[in-house]
Amino acid sequence: MxxxxxxxxxxxxxxxxxxxxxxxxxxxxxGAKVFKEEGKQCIKNATYLTQKLKENEASQCWPFSKSNHCSF
Structure with missing residues (x-):
């Protein structure tokens, strides 16, 4: 590069x-175990955010599958 x-x-x-x-x-x-737990929590947080935004009529929000990102 x-x-x-x-x-x-x-x-x-x-x-x-x-x-x-x-x-x-x-x-x-x-350690790997802690990183896995933190990753799972990040994914849960992204899912939660997406659900709450949709409940509040922010329908233009999409989570990325198995990811801690959501797009809106």
Whole structure:
């Protein structure tokens, strides 16, 4: 990848690997089980938000399947 006039060979595709290193560190501290639980909670939150917006007639809201994102 060419980025700001130089080849980028970092894992994260940015100018440095700090984000990837930070993610690795947090993953090591918390563990996979905690990340899975947090991910499931994020998906529940997105579903809840979508339901509440639709109840309040914000019908232009759609959740993304198995994702913590919703579009409106």
């Amino acid at each position: 060419l980025y700001v006039g130089t080849h980028d060979t970092t894992i994260s595709g940015s100018r440095n690997d700090f984000l990837a290193l930070n993610l690795w560190y947090v993953f090591q501290k918390k």
